[in-house]
Amino acid sequence: MSKVPGPIVLMEPLSGKTSLIIKINAIHVSKRSKYQEILIVDTDDYGRTLVLDDYIQSSYYDEIYYHESLVHPAVTTHPRPSDVLILGGGEGATLREVLKHNTVKRAVMVDIDGDVVELSKKYLPQMHQGAFDDPRSEVRIEDGFVYVENALKRGEKFDVVIMDLTDPYSSEIAKQLYTPEFFGKVKRLLREDGIVVTQAGNSFYFPEAYDYVLHGVKSNFPIIAEYSVWIPSFGYAVNFVLGSLKHDPHSLSAEEVDKRLFERGVRAEFYSGKTHIALMNMPIIKKILRV
Numbered sequence: 709m710s711k712v713p714g715p716i717v718l719m720e721p722l723s724g725k726t727s728l729i730i731k732i733n734a735i736h737v738s739k740r741s742k743y744q745e746i747l748i749v750d751t752d753d754y755g756r757t758l759v760l761d762d763y764i765q766s767s768y769y770d771e772i773y774y775h776e777s778l779v780h781p782a783v784t785t786h787p788r789p790s791d792v793l794i795l796g797g798g799e800g801a802t803l804r805e806v807l808k809h810n811t812v813k814r815a816v817m818v819d820i821d822g823d824v825v826e827l828s829k830k831y832l833p834q835m836h837q838g839a840f841d842d843p844r845s846e847v848r849i850e851d852g853f854v855y856v857e858n859a860l861k862r863g864e865k866f867d868v869v870i871m872d873l874t875d876p877y878s879s880e881i882a883k884q885l886y887t888p889e890f891f892g893k894v895k896r897l898l899r900e901d902g903i904v905v906t907q908a909g910n911s912f913y914f915p916e917a918y919d920y921v922l923h924g925v926k927s928n929f930p931i932i933a934e935y936s937v938w939i940p941s942f943g944y945a946v947n948f949v950l951g952s953l954k955h956d957p958h959s960l961s962a963e964e965v966d967k968r969l970f971e972r973g974v975r976a977e978f979y980s981g982k983t984h985i986a987l988m989n990m991p992i993i994k995k996i997l998r999v
């Protein structure tokens with residue numbers, strides 16, 4: 709670790725034109741991997757923080773809002789999720805949340821960058837909390853696109869696919885996993901009542917990218933849920949898009965969500981029946997352009 713002597717700051721780009729300026733107290737990792745620039749730093753307001761190619765991926769003080777919101781609406785909506793695939797998710801926090809559901813027998817996490825996974829194991833223990841060592845976990849260092857193509861050839865099936873990838877506008881490596889064609893492949897990898905969910909960046913600052921992801925999911929799945937959650941270290945509310953082949957997250961009552969969480973032994977800090985109802989009913993934030 710190198711202690712930072714003076715006022716060193718991190719610029720988190722909200723768009724190409726607006727940034728969040730964050731004071732850094734210590735730098736633990738600064739490395740260029742084969743795929744991206746990896747930075748792990750300590751900040752006052754957000755705690756330990758993972759940054760890839762200048763974009764904050766997750767921070768200790770607010771990661772539960774992101775990871776619980778990404779995972780639980782989809783996994784809880786599925787009545788018996790057994791096989792779950794995570795594309796991306798390098799820090800292991802998405803895996804940690806998936807494994808909380810005791811119905812899950814197999815959780816495959818596929819991240820393209822082995823350096824992110826290894827550095828997260830060492831410097832971000834609060835993110836994975838041992839999830840990588842769970843006997844139900846299978847971690848593959850591979851391009852998620854290639855994994856899905858090969859899994860289709862092998863005839864593998866999943867109940868839920870969770871896409872925790874870098875944003876379509878911040879990195880080249882994730883781009884081809886946000887296309888309508890790729891969502892079509894994900895659909896074929898799912899069982900007949902499967903569910904996909906993806907983080908979708910931000911609908912206010914990056915409306916075209918958001919609409920593109922939404923269109924990709926909509927053109928393959930009959931049931932759609934759009935929701936968002938404010939993540940302080942991102943400087944905005946992150947958007948999520950869920951596509952489902954049979955089960956509608958909007959039709960779950962708060963009581964049913966709480967019952968499923970209890971029966972599956974899920975202890976969540978943010979997500980609950982009431983949170984589920986709130987997420988499913990919040991309108992999406994977009995720029996209001998009046999002429």
Ligand code: SAM
Pocket residue numbers: 760764765766774795796797798799818819820821824850851852853872873874875881882885907
């Ligand atoms: N919370 C996040 C955000 O705000 O964008 C995502 C976090 S997670 C760390 C993103 C991960 O996606 C990274 O570890 C990156 O290596 C991985 N990734 C990017 N493109 C990928 C691909 N094509 N296949 C598999 N993993 C990929």
